[in-house]
Amino acid sequence: MGMLVCNGAQLMCSFGMAPSTLVVTPQNKTLCGTPAANIMDMKPMVNIMPFGMCSSLANPTVASATAAALGVLTPMPCIPSITGPWAPGSSKTLLAGMPALNNTCKCMCAYAGVIQIINPGQVKTMVGN
Numbered sequence: 001m002g003m004l005v006c007n008g009a010q011l012m013c014s015f016g017m018a019p020s021t022l023v024v025t026p027q028n029k030t031l032c033g034t035p036a037a038n039i040m041d042m043k044p045m046v047n048i049m050p051f052g053m054c055s056s057l058a059n060p061t062v063a064s065a066t067a068a069a070l071g072v073l074t075p076m077p078c079i080p081s082i083t084g085p086w087a088p089g090s091s092k093t094l095l096a097g098m099p100a101l102n103n104t105c106k107c108m109c110a111y112a113g114v115i116q117i118i119n120p121g122q123v124k125t126m127v128g129n
Contacts, residue, residue: 001126001127002128003120004126004127005103006035006036006121006122009121010117011116012115013109015056018053022117023046023048036100037095038094038101042082048080050079050080051080054079056112086105
């Protein structure tokens, strides 16, 4: 079983240089005293905020800045580009008709980053994997 992820959870991207905060809009039900997330809470700049600077060469801005610096990796500001919902989600708990998000879920950035949950935002409510 994993911990239910709520508004304010901390996220980290494998190519980001700083943690980010998950923003869960209040249309989802609250099971932990604050809006709880489901697998569809993955919209860039709405739910998932930037991770500081991006160091992925798959990111066109990083690639061009690195080329301009004669091959020296040059991180550029992160603008998340999420490719799909969080996976796998909870098979036993639904929020707003979708699987609840637990702290073992991950999602992918189009620039090859893996986004994971480093702090679920609460420590009392557990949901099935």
